[in-house]
Structure formats: structure tokens, C-alpha cells
Amino acid sequence: MSADLVVEDLTAGYGDAQVLHGLRLTVREGEVCAILGPNGAGKTTLLRALSGMVRTRGTIRLGDAALTGRPPDAVARLGVAHVPEGRGTFMPLTVEENLRLGAYVRRGPDVETDLERVYAYFPVLRKRLKQAAGSLSGGEQQMLALGRALMLRPRLLLLDEPSLGLAPIVTRELFGIVRTINEEERTTVVVVEQNAHLALGVAQQAHVLETGRIVLSGTAAQIQADEQVARSYLGYRV
Amino acid sequence: MSTTGTTEAAAPAPVRQRRRLDRRWAGLALLLAAAVYAPFQLVPFHVFQLTMVLVYAVALLGLNLLVGHAGQISLGHGAFFAVGAYASAVLLDRWDLPYPLTLPVAAAVAFLLGLALGVPAMRLRGLYLALVTLAIAIFLVPLLKRFEELTGGSMGLTLAKPQPPAWSGLAEDQWLYFLTLAVAVAAFLLAASLLRSRVGRALHAVRDNEIAAEVMGVRLSFYKTLAFAWSAMYAGAAGCVYTWVIGFVSPDSFTVNLSITMLAGLVVGGLGSLAGPVLGALFVMFVPSIAQDVNDAAPGVIFGLLIIVVMYVAPTGLAGLAGRLTRKIPRKE
Amino acid sequence: MAGFLQQVVEGLGAGAVYASLALALVLIYQFTGIVNFAQGELAMFSTYIAWQCVAAGMPFWLALVVTLAVSFAGGMLIERVVIRPVEGAPELTIVIVTVGLFIFVNAAAGWIWTFLIKDFPNPFPGGALEAAGVSVNWSTLGVLGVVGLVMGLLYLLFQHTRIGLGMRAVAADPASARLVGIRVGRTLALGWGLAATVGAVSGVLVAPLLFLEPNMMGGVLIYAFAAATLGGFDSPAGAVAGGLIVGVAETLAGAYVGFVGSDLKVGVPLVIILGVLLLRPQGLFGRAAVERA
Numbered sequence: 001m002s003a004d005l006v007v008e009d010l011t012a013g014y015g016d017a018q019v020l021h022g023l024r025l026t027v028r029e030g031e032v033c034a035i036l037g038p039n040g041a042g043k044t045t046l047l048r049a050l051s052g053m054v055r056t057r058g059t060i061r062l063g064d065a066a067l068t069g070r071p072p073d074a075v076a077r078l079g080v081a082h083v084p085e086g087r088g089t090f091m092p093l094t095v096e097e098n099l100r101l102g103a104y105v106r107r108g109p110d111v112e113t114d115l116e117r118v119y120a121y122f123p124v125l126r127k128r129l130k131q132a133a134g135s136l137s138g139g140e141q142q143m144l145a146l147g148r149a150l151m152l153r154p155r156l157l158l159l160d161e162p163s164l165g166l167a168p169i170v171t172r173e174l175f176g177i178v179r180t181i182n183e184e185e186r187t188t189v190v191v192v193e194q195n196a197h198l199a200l201g202v203a204q205q206a207h208v209l210e211t212g213r214i215v216l217s218g219t220a221a222q223i224q225a226d227e228q229v230a231r232s233y234l235g236y237r238v
Numbered sequence: 239m240s241t242t243g244t245t246e247a248a249a250p251a252p253v254r255q256r257r258r259l260d261r262r263w264a265g266l267a268l269l270l271a272a273a274v275y276a277p278f279q280l281v282p283f284h285v286f287q288l289t290m291v292l293v294y295a296v297a298l299l300g301l302n303l304l305v306g307h308a309g310q311i312s313l314g315h316g317a318f319f320a321v322g323a324y325a326s327a328v329l330l331d332r333w334d335l336p337y338p339l340t341l342p343v344a345a346a347v348a349f350l351l352g353l354a355l356g357v358p359a360m361r362l363r364g365l366y367l368a369l370v371t372l373a374i375a376i377f378l379v380p381l382l383k384r385f386e387e388l389t390g391g392s393m394g395l396t397l398a399k400p401q402p403p404a405w406s407g408l409a410e411d412q413w414l415y416f417l418t419l420a421v422a423v424a425a426f427l428l429a430a431s432l433l434r435s436r437v438g439r440a441l442h443a444v445r446d447n448e449i450a451a452e453v454m455g456v457r458l459s460f461y462k463t464l465a466f467a468w469s470a471m472y473a474g475a476a477g478c479v480y481t482w483v484i485g486f487v488s489p490d491s492f493t494v495n496l497s498i499t500m501l502a503g504l505v506v507g508g509l510g511s512l513a514g515p516v517l518g519a520l521f522v523m524f525v526p527s528i529a530q531d532v533n534d535a536a537p538g539v540i541f542g543l544l545i546i547v548v549m550y551v552a553p554t555g556l557a558g559l560a561g562r563l564t565r566k567i568p569r570k571e
Numbered sequence: 572m573a574g575f576l577q578q579v580v581e582g583l584g585a586g587a588v589y590a591s592l593a594l595a596l597v598l599i600y601q602f603t604g605i606v607n608f609a610q611g612e613l614a615m616f617s618t619y620i621a622w623q624c625v626a627a628g629m630p631f632w633l634a635l636v637v638t639l640a641v642s643f644a645g646g647m648l649i650e651r652v653v654i655r656p657v658e659g660a661p662e663l664t665i666v667i668v669t670v671g672l673f674i675f676v677n678a679a680a681g682w683i684w685t686f687l688i689k690d691f692p693n694p695f696p697g698g699a700l701e702a703a704g705v706s707v708n709w710s711t712l713g714v715l716g717v718v719g720l721v722m723g724l725l726y727l728l729f730q731h732t733r734i735g736l737g738m739r740a741v742a743a744d745p746a747s748a749r750l751v752g753i754r755v756g757r758t759l760a761l762g763w764g765l766a767a768t769v770g771a772v773s774g775v776l777v778a779p780l781l782f783l784e785p786n787m788m789g790g791v792l793i794y795a796f797a798a799a800t801l802g803g804f805d806s807p808a809g810a811v812a813g814g815l816i817v818g819v820a821e822t823l824a825g826a827y828v829g830f831v832g833s834d835l836k837v838g839v840p841l842v843i844i845l846g847v848l849l850l851r852p853q854g855l856f857g858r859a860a861v862e863r864a
Binding site for chain 1: 733736737739740743744746747748749750751752753754755
């Protein structure tokens with residue numbers, strides 16, 4: 001059974017303000033899809049629409065399951081892990097508690113195995129287990145957020161600006177791990193990113209969003225080669 | 239949208255506003271005329287009831303300044319009412335002060351007490367004001383009982399009621415009614431002009447958005463404390479008139495239930511409007527006495543349910559509902 | 572000295588009751604940011620349920636279990652029916668709604684059971700334990716024991732169960748809690764049910780010491796507010812410590828400060844609340860400073 005993410009005629013917004021105007025995209029199971037575009041294009045809103053945080057119209061399907069109209073907790077129970085803007089860390093709780101919350105919708109002994117798996121990806125977290133999450137550095141918090149998302153054993157992982165506020169070296173490490181996760185676990189990933197170069201480095205396909213519409217789609221290589229994109233988002237080659 | 243709405247909307251804004259103001263003043267004048275006429279038509283007991291409505295209306299006007307306009311919660315308004323009542327009673331009992339003089343003194347005492355208690359409570363969010371005022375309301379009763387030589391303890395103080403001067407030709411109940419009416423009208427005008435001034439705008443800014451108000455340069459704690467002190471002053475004045483009208487004060491008349499009933503009445507009457515306190519006062523006066531015939535607990539059940547329902551469906555209370563029904567144009571503030 | 576210790580012990584007994592109601596207040600505050608002014612009245616209502624069960628011939632401890640179960644369900648129901656519609660409304664609105672609930676529950680109890688005082692059975696044996704010149708009533712010990720037990724159970728729930736972890740996640744960040752798949756609405760209702768249960772314990776404990784009547788908890792509520800303010804509204808452990816401190820302070824003030832005596836003791840919580848607000852607004856154990864105006 002395929003678990004492709006299929007989005008059709010998706011509109012979404014806040015109150016009277018419509019942000020997304022009829023998006024259509026497909027992410028095949030096990031692929032990484034990068035969403036690029038300027039500020040205010042609706043990238044974050046797209047992720048929020050996928051995880052049920054904003055009201056939407058249109059169709060969102062993950063495999064056989066229709067996600068449209070479901071609240072975020074129900075979407076999470078269908079295997080969608082969303083690492084939101086600001087990372088969604090439970091600051092007063094410990095690192096371990098944060099990770100266990102990632103697996104909240106699952107039960108059983110697998111949770112312990114998965115904790116080990118996350119520590120293997122992020123050894124630094126093991127050292128901070130009993131520390132309050134709020135006391136971690138920005139990079140560590142982003143790792144915690146990613147680790148927490150993995151604890152769900154997601155079928156679909158949504159990442160919102162993972163590079164935000166992080167040092168370049170940390171960002172590169174993080175994207176390396178995203179790539180590993182995608183390769184080893186065959187997790188489908190949708191990543192929104194300002195740093196197009198990094199994002200295209202891990203993605204198989206990409207979409208460029210402007211004012212709530214997809215203006216360009218293609219494979220990562222095609223997008224990378226596009227002059228317009230290069231000028232606007234990659235910052236080299238004039 | 240009705241057709242009257244559209245023609246109204248077509249009129250230039252200042253004219254429309256003027257027309258509405260004129261209508262409002264005409265309505266108030268009519269109401270005042272009725273209020274003056276009423277005591278000559280009613281039996282003394284009903285005159286007394288109306289007098290009490292006015293007393294409560296003065297107290298609720300003050301509570302409305304704080305809750306309705308500044309958005310702060312007091313569960314101890316009855317305590318300041320009691321302070322005013324006792325201030326007046328002690329002055330009359332101890333020093334035989336002429337009764338008109340007790341009004342400014344009672345109001346001033348309540349004002350100062352409100353200021354003193356408002357300073358610590360207002361440094362923090364409204365929540366703590368609710369806690370502190372509730373604690374004050376509960377503490378007041380044993381405090382009044384303790385200072386027996388001054389307050390008469392549990393027995394309270396019995397006083398002579400103000401007598402009508404011979405020239406007026408009025409009966410006692412009518413004279414008390416007119417005294418109260420005069421105080422109520424003065425209190426109403428004071429509140430109305432206060433709210434139309436810069437201060438009123440500052441209070442609304444505090445209520446609607448504390449952070450924005452602060453950015454705009456409104457000194458939050460100053461205005462919150464001031465609103466609290468004013469509301470205490472109104473309660474004190476109302477309490478003083480209460481003493482005149484009833485001629486008796488005792489601690490058990492001012493339990494925490496009085497405070498809670500006042501808040502309930504105001505919420506049902508309508509927060510943040512000028513008519514709200516009057517409607518609320520009618521409520522405070524008549525609902526308990528009518529409902530009590532059913533069961534001692536009936537007023538509480540009715541009040542409790544009504545408050546919750548009002549907060550769900552009509553946060554502006556009866557006054558807001560009436561406004562919505564009479565005015566077809568939706569109100570935009 | 573023995574006399575002083577005696578007062579302290581009695582203060583602790585009273586304080587344990589305040590602590591359990593304060594705990595109920597803090598539970599709800601942590602989840603929802605709401606201070607539930609009706610908490611004391613809900614506890615009073617629960618106590619009447621226990622009284623009714625005992626009057627119907629149930630043994631005390633069975634009646635207690637029934638009462639706690641009913642209170643739990645009642646708390647959840649109230650969250651659903653009364654609080655949910657004003658979720659996210661301004662604080663003023665929510666406080667007024669809980670005040671409305673206060674009035675309603677108080678009057679409803681008066682309607683059902685009248686305002687006449689009822690005797691409530693004391694579950695603990697009479698008499699006292701004598702040690703070092705101090706005599707400790709068995710009922711004081713019992714109250715302390717029960718509150719300790721409740722504390723311990725809550726600790727286990729929050730620190731060592733999945734549901735408890737979910738509840739703490741909701742308290743910390745409801746939006747993120749939703750993203751990890753927690754049913755936040757259900758969890759909030761659970762929090763109210765739990766608070767009502769803890770409150771019911773305080774009602775049942777205080778009823779034999781006071782008299783059971785609809786206004787029984789009004790005074791206790793003020794002490795519980797003082798306890799929660801002192802301990803910090805975001806700290807369950809602080810609420811318990813605050814309750815014990817308030818209880819001891821009240822008893823000592825009543826015994827040794829001539830002016831206070833037994834009748835003005837109810838001024839102690841007022842003084843404590845004002846003092847804490849002036850000197851340390853976040854309370855003794857509160858984490859962050861409460862928002863300042």
C-alpha cells in the first residue's frame with residue numbers, strides 16, 4: 001500500500017484572510033519534498049494545513065487516510081509528526097519526558113527501543129536526559145524537536161524552518177541527520193526552508209511558493225538549475 | 239440590514255451622533271420626571287423599595303466603573319458599601335453630625351481605603367484584585383463585630399432617620415426618596431462626565447488591551463488604582479445613604495453575599511453601560527424578594543444561572559440586549 | 572514550649588485542610604490559567620453527597636469512595652458544560668462565570684439540603700496521642716495523613732504515568748500537546764475532575780471540624796487562596812507548603828497575638844495575600860514571576 005501524500009485544491013487561511021489558494025502537490029512515499037519561497041508566501045501555513053492547525057478546504061490524503069478537517073491530535077495519531085516554528089518544545093519538562101511525549105499516541109515496549117534509536121542519532125540528548133528542555137541550547141532544542149517527532153515513528157514528517165536561529169555548522173549536521181532518517185527509515189518528509197541550498201541538498205523534489213500559489217515545481221536538480229530560483233533564493237549566479 | 243439602517247448610515251456622522259444624543263437626553267429627562275412623580279403615586283413600602291433601588295444603583299455605578307469600564311474584578315464591593323454605611327452611622331451616633339455632612343466623609347473614607355488597598359492589589363493582574371477583595375469582604379464582618387464600642391458589635395447601631403423639613407410638606411419616606419434620588423442623579427452625572435473625559439478613554443484602554451494601553455503611555459497601575467478608589471467611593475456614598483434610609487446598621491447586613499450579589503446584579507444589568515447599574519439595581523432589589531417566596535435558595539440559583547448564561551450569550555447584559563432591540567443599527571465601538 | 576508546639580500541631584492540622592483545597596485550585600490554574608472561585612463550593616457540594624450517602628446507611632469509607640467518584644465525574648462535566656464555552660475568553664469573563672458557578676452551587680446545596688447545620692461523622696477515632704507533653708488528636712493526624720496520601724498519589728500520577736505526563740504537557744503548552752496527539756479537551760476535563768476530587772477530600776476533612784452547611788467552605792476558600800498565593804499558583808508542592816504555613820500562622824496569631832484572638836483570625840490570609848503580592852508576587856515556590864501590570 002502506498003503512503004503518498006496527495007494534496008488537491010487546498011485552500012487555507014486565518015479568519016477572513018485566505019493564505020493558500022488552491023495548492024496541488026504529491027509527495028511520494030519515502031521522498032523528501034522541499035517547499036521554498038519568500039517570507040509570507042504561505043509555507044508555514046501549508047504545513048499547518050497539513051497537520052490540521054488551520055481550517056482548510058480541499059483534499060489532503062496520506063495513503064488511504066483523509067487528513068482534511070481533522071484536528072491536530074487526530075492527524076498526529078495517523079502518523080504525521082509536525083515540528084512547528086518555535087519547535088514546540090515543552091520547556092518545563094525534561095528532555096526524556098519530551099521524547100516520551102513524542103510517542104504519546106503509541107504504547108508498548110517499542111518506546112524504549114525508539115528512545116535508544118533517537119539517542120543514537122543525537123548522542124547529546126542522552127547526556128541531558130534529566131535536564132529541563134528549556135535549559136538546552138538552540139541547536140540541542142532543534143535536535144530534541146526532531147527526536148520527539150521521530151518517537152512517533154511518523155509516516156510523514158513536517159519540518160518548519162529547522163535552520164532558524166542556528167549556527168551554519170549545526171544546521172548542516174541537522175540536515176545530514178534528516179537525510180539519514182529519510183534514507184534509513186523511508187520516512188516521507190516535507191521541509192519548509194529559507195536556506196534553499198541546504199533544503200535542495202536533501203530533497204528529491206521541490207516546489208516554490210509565492211503568495212499562496214505554487215509557481216514552480218520540479219526535481220531538486222531542476223529547481224537548483226533554474227536561473228530565476230538561483231537569483232531569488234540560492235544567492236549565487238546572476 | 240433594514241432600510242432605516244441604510245438611511246441612518248447615509249446621514250453625516252456628526253448629525254447622526256447628535257440625533258442619538260438628543261434622543262438619549264430626552265429619554266433620561268422623561269425617566270427623571272417619572273422618578274420625581276412616582277413617590278406621590280405609590281404606597282410608602284413601594285417608595286421605600288424604589289429608594290433602595292436607587293441606593294444600589296449608586297453602588298453599582300461605582301462597581302461598573304471598575305468592572306465594566308476598567309475591566310477589573312471586585313468581589314468586595316459590599317465591604318466598601320459597609321464602610322460608608324458605618325462611617326455615616328458612627329458620625330451620626332457619636333458626634334451627632336448633621337446628616338448631610340456624613341455623605342462626603344463616608345465617601346472620602348471609602349475612597350482612601352480603596353486607594354490604600356488598591357495599591358498592592360493593582361500591581362498585579364485583575365485576578366489578584368478579586369482574591370484580595372473577596373478576603374476583605376469576608377474579613378470585614380468580624381472586624382465590625384470586634385470594635386464594639388464604636389460599631390455596636392453584633393447588635394449594630396440604630397439611628398434616627400433624617401426628617402423632612404417642614405417647608406417641603408413631604409412624608410418621611412418621600413423625603414428619603416428624594417434625598418437618595420438627588421445623590422443618585424449626581425452620581426450618575428459624575429460617572430457620565432468622568433467616562434467622557436480623558437480618564438474614561440484611559441480606563442477603556444486598560445480594559446481592552448493592557449499592553450497596548452501601556453505602549454500608548456497610559457499609566458496602567460495609576461488608572462487601575464484610581465478606578466478602584468472611585469468605585470470604593472461610590473460604594474461608600476451608597477452605604478451612607480443606606481444608613482439614612484434604613485436607620486440601622488449591623489455587621490450581618492454586609493456579608494460577602496452582598497458583594498457577590500452586587501457583582502451578579504451588575505453583570506445581569508449590563509457591564510460597561512450607563513443603564514446597566516440601574517437595571518442591575520432593580521434586579522438586586524426585586525429578584526431576591528420575589529424568588530424567596532419559592533425557596534430561600536431560589537435567588538442564588540437564579541442569579542448563578544443568569545450570570546453564566548449572560549456571559550455566554552449577552553456579555554453586555556440586559557442593557558446591551560435592550561440597546562440591541564431598540565437600536566436597529568449594530569453598535570460599533 | 573509544649574504549649575507552643577501544641578499550637579503548631581493544631582495549625583498543621585488546619586493547614587492540611589487548606590492545603591488540599593489549595594491543591595485543587597492550583598491544579599486547575601496550571602491547566603487552564605483559571606482561578607476557580609467555585610472550588611470551595613464544589614467541595615462543599617461533594618461533602619453533602621458524602622453526608623447523604625452516610626445518612627442512607629453507607630459505611631463512611633464506602634461513602635467517601637462514592638463521593639470521590641461522583642466529584643470526579645462532576646468536575647469533568649462542569650468543565651465540559653460550563654467552562655468550555657468560555658475557553659479563551661478574557662479573564663474577566665471566566666472569573667465571572669466561576670463566580671456564577673459559586674453562587675449557583677451554594678444555592679443549589681441550600682435548596683436540596685436546606686441551610687440548617689448538619690452533623691458530619693468524624694471518620695477518625697476520638698482521643699489523642701500524647702508525646703513530649705504535646706497531645707495530638709487522632710483526627711489531626713488523620714487529616715495530615717490523608718492529605719499526605721493525596722499528595723503522594725498526585726505525585727505518582729504526574730511523574731510516573733502516561734496520562735500524568737500528558738496532563739503536564741497540556742499545562743506546559745496546549746498547542747504542542749495537540750501536535751503530539753494528546754486530546755487536549757479531554758485532558759482539561761480530566762484536570763477539572765481531578766481538582767474536584769482533591770477538593771472533595773478537603774470538604775470531607777473539614778466538615779467534622781466545622782459544621783456542614785452551604786457556607787462552610789467560604790472561609791476555607793480564602794485560606795486556600797492565601798496558601799496558593801504564598802506557595803505560588805503554579806506549584807502544587809508550594810500550595811501544600813503554603814497551606815501548612817497559613818494554618819500554623821493563623822493558629823499562632825490567634826493564640827499569641829492578643830488583638831487577633833479567635834474572631835479576627837480570618838484576617839491572617841488577607842495579610843498574607845497582601846504581603847506576598849507586595850514582597851514576592853510569584854510566591855515562595857512559583858517559577859516565573861506572575862505577569863506584572
